[in-house]
Amino acid sequence: MATSHSLVALFRELAQLAALDEGSSMSFRARAYENAVEAIASYPGDLAALSERQLTAIDGIGPATAKKIREFFQKGSIARLEELRRKYPPEFVALGRIPGIGPKTLLRLRDELGVTNVETLAAALAGQKLRALPGLGVKTEEKILQSIERMRAAGFEPPAEQARVPIAKAMPIVRELAAALAVLPGGPGVQYCGSLRRLDETTGPADIVAATSDPLAVHAAFAGHQAVARVLEQDGTVTSVETGTGLRVDLRTVDPSRFGAACLWRTGSPAHVARLAARAAGRGWTLDEEGLKDADGETVAADPEDAIYEALGLAPIAPPLREDRGEIEQAERRALPAPVRLEQVRGDLHVHTTLSGDGRSTLEEILDSAAARGYEYLAITDHAEDLSMNGATREQLAAQRAQIEALRGRHPGMALLHGSELNIDREGDVDYDPAFRRTLDWCVASVHSHFDLPRAEQTRRILRAMEDPTVHVIGHLSGRRIGTRMGIDLDVDAVLERAAATGTAIEINAALARLDASSEVLYRARGMDVTFVISTDTHHTREFARMEWGVLHATRGWVDPERVANLWPRARFLDWLHARRG
DNA sequence: GCCGTTTTCGGCCCGACTGTTTTCAGTCG
Numbered sequence: 001m002a003t004s005h006s007l008v009a010l011f012r013e014l015a016q017l018a019a020l021d022e023g024s025s026m027s028f029r030a031r032a033y034e035n036a037v038e039a040i041a042s043y044p045g046d047l048a049a050l051s052e053r054q055l056t057a058i059d060g061i062g063p064a065t066a067k068k069i070r071e072f073f074q075k076g077s078i079a080r081l082e083e084l085r086r087k088y089p090p091e092f093v094a095l096g097r098i099p100g101i102g103p104k105t106l107l108r109l110r111d112e113l114g115v116t117n118v119e120t121l122a123a124a125l126a127g128q129k130l131r132a133l134p135g136l137g138v139k140t141e142e143k144i145l146q147s148i149e150r151m152r153a154a155g156f157e158p159p160a161e162q163a164r165v166p167i168a169k170a171m172p173i174v175r176e177l178a179a180a181l182a183v184l185p186g187g188p189g190v191q192y193c194g195s196l197r198r199l200d201e202t203t204g205p206a207d208i209v210a211a212t213s214d215p216l217a218v219h220a221a222f223a224g225h226q227a228v229a230r231v232l233e234q235d236g237t238v239t240s241v242e243t244g245t246g247l248r249v250d251l252r253t254v255d256p257s258r259f260g261a262a263c264l265w266r267t268g269s270p271a272h273v274a275r276l277a278a279r280a281a282g283r284g285w286t287l288d289e290e291g292l293k294d295a296d297g298e299t300v301a302a303d304p305e306d307a308i309y310e311a312l313g314l315a316p317i318a319p320p321l322r323e324d325r326g327e328i329e330q331a332e333r334r335a336l337p338a339p340v341r342l343e344q345v346r347g348d349l350h351v352h353t354t355l356s357g358d359g360r361s362t363l364e365e366i367l368d369s370a371a372a373r374g375y376e377y378l379a380i381t382d383h384a385e386d387l388s389m390n391g392a393t394r395e396q397l398a399a400q401r402a403q404i405e406a407l408r409g410r411h412p413g414m415a416l417l418h419g420s421e422l423n424i425d426r427e428g429d430v431d432y433d434p435a436f437r438r439t440l441d442w443c444v445a446s447v448h449s450h451f452d453l454p455r456a457e458q459t460r461r462i463l464r465a466m467e468d469p470t471v472h473v474i475g476h477l478s479g480r481r482i483g484t485r486m487g488i489d490l491d492v493d494a495v496l497e498r499a500a501a502t503g504t505a506i507e508i509n510a511a512l513a514r515l516d517a518s519s520e521v522l523y524r525a526r527g528m529d530v531t532f533v534i535s536t537d538t539h540h541t542r543e544f545a546r547m548e549w550g551v552l553h554a555t556r557g558w559v560d561p562e563r564v565a566n567l568w569p570r571a572r573f574l575d576w577l578h579a580r581r582g
Numbered sequence: 583g584c585c586g587t588t589t590t591c592g593g594c595c596c597g598a599c600t601g602t603t604t605t606c607a608g609t610c611g
Contacts (some may be wrong), residue, residue, distance in 0.1 A: 018583090024608090025609095025610095026595090026596090027583095028583065028584085028593090028594060029583050029584095030583090031583085031584095031594080031595095032583035032584055032594090033583075035583085035584075036583085036584090059584095059585095060584075060585095061584085062583060062584045062585080063583090063584090064583055064584085065583075065584085099609090099610090100609075101609090102608060102609045102610080103608090103609090104607080104608055104609085105608070105609085134602090135601090135602065135603090135606095135607070135608080136601090136602080137601065137602060137603095139600085139601060139602085140600095140601070140602085143600095143601095357595085357596095358611095387611070390611080448610095448611060449598095449599095449610075449611065
């Protein structure tokens, strides 16, 4: 209920820095922090209300973590984390994102070669200093050089401190802040805006707009929120803060009569708003954050947002579409693709249980949770055996099948598909043999390794997986983790064409850290005969809620709802599935 | 850092791959 996403994020960072500090992500301390993350995220009640002693009673939280949690609720920050941040500055930690550099190597580079950032690393590489270290060699140097090259070519600048924050880090905290303001007395209208509202992959300083007649109370509540570590600036209408996670958030309060205009202005994108302003100018009007006004300064429209679009002769444009990618022309012709809506989703087709090594919820918990969302169908897709640590053997899958059969009566309204998330290996082959795969109702195939092969090889392996008749959908197409790991390099057009030709669906992975296929790929597929599936890749029942992001991401990619298979009624979906299986 | 305990330390998941090795360490998922 009152999960503090800021607290979760801080412990996640603590786990990462501890892993670096200890030289291994397998270190017991780092893993203990990760367990604490899980415990905090899963706790259903209000952690802030618990004493140190009560906190210790929670599984995965011991005395040290309990102390840190109390510290967070009192100060908005954790001293131990601040200490680790000083010891390992962001530009140094970022080097760990370069494929081939793990914690051990990273620490040695610093201790033995004085590497502290990408510049000093580049200098060490140029001087061929790495090969002189025992355990490292020419190949390692080459590999690191290539990784840096590739990242730069892709516009991915991990070696430097990221000016922009990945959406998965920012969104939960900003939403929590917005939600805390929305429940204040007087019920102010509250909307987070900017990149987050457009579901962009990263965000700069985040924007929240609140419509209220009591701005002082709203600003005070904002500045005093537990996620806030520091107040940067404050005047009557704007408060800027930094959260414990280092994210800057600006709150603006406006008169309720101008709420829509303020949201429109702050949501952007700048290019989109500039086009609207030009359009207003063409009519002799002006558009700014106060609203649309005529030549006499009289308000034409200022709230809600849709009224401004209508006054400009445009159909309302959903926030994820506001990128000046042609949406204004389409809105003028009333030909925009309809936004995908959460209520339209009828099933989830990529879901893990505890049978996956990284799954956190039991099969029963998963079924109950999906049924509670009103789903008409659900596919259980635990990892296949190629993912050695996390995967299931065919015997385990067979046993799970029997378990599912036994549970069919539990939720009669929900069709249960038994499947697996297969691993696409380097050659494009997937787990098990075709005969066994045919005993599965639904197969997701996705990439989990070999992220740094050249484009031609990556494309070949995906095409090969799509050619396999037992593969229904390609999961998280690029394998990226936004802000952390670049996806595989693909010939996107070739992949989309083959998807259309083979009838293999493309997953729209709803996890904020993935949002994969990217909205650029989705946009590129418009007009093509490609089927999509919006999936949550759930590993814990709470992650079913990600579907909300999946539909926004699909909207951002201009995906026609008609092409999304898990919006189809059960009968149509099952017909499609059976026809595909031949 | 947490847990369990036959109470106060010892155990806590791992397998493939790669590059550097001459027997293994580090990375990755």
